[in-house]
Amino acid sequence: MTNNFSRRRVLIIEDEPSIRNVLYALLAGLDCDSSVATNDRQALAMISRENYDAVLLDMRCSKAPADQVVSQIKEIRPSLLGRVLGITSQVSDYQAM
Secondary structure, eight states: OOOOOOOEEEEEEOSOHHHHHHHHHHHHHTTEEEEEESSHHHHHHHHHHSOOSEEEEETTSSSSOHHHHHHHHHHHOGGGTTOEEEEOOOOSOTTTO
16 A cells, blocks of 8 residues: 655754754654754755745744745745744743743
8 A cells, every 4th residue: 555645844944953953853753854954044045946845934043034034935935935934942921931
């Protein structure tokens, strides 16, 4: 019996190795194939060469504001519009944590 299931491909844009590793392991547990970029330039180059189903974008790993990075992603791959999830490890409300 052949499995026609195609695993989702997710690009992780994260400069912090420990967070990158956790996200990679989490996505692997969800049967996703992940690629990793440590900055926006590397990520944009990868997006221009390969297709991804979604992007996890660290809001603070780039010198450019996150909205500019999302705009650049949209220009390269319009199909990713609405599939970019902004994440951050910065805690602004310690009580909620």
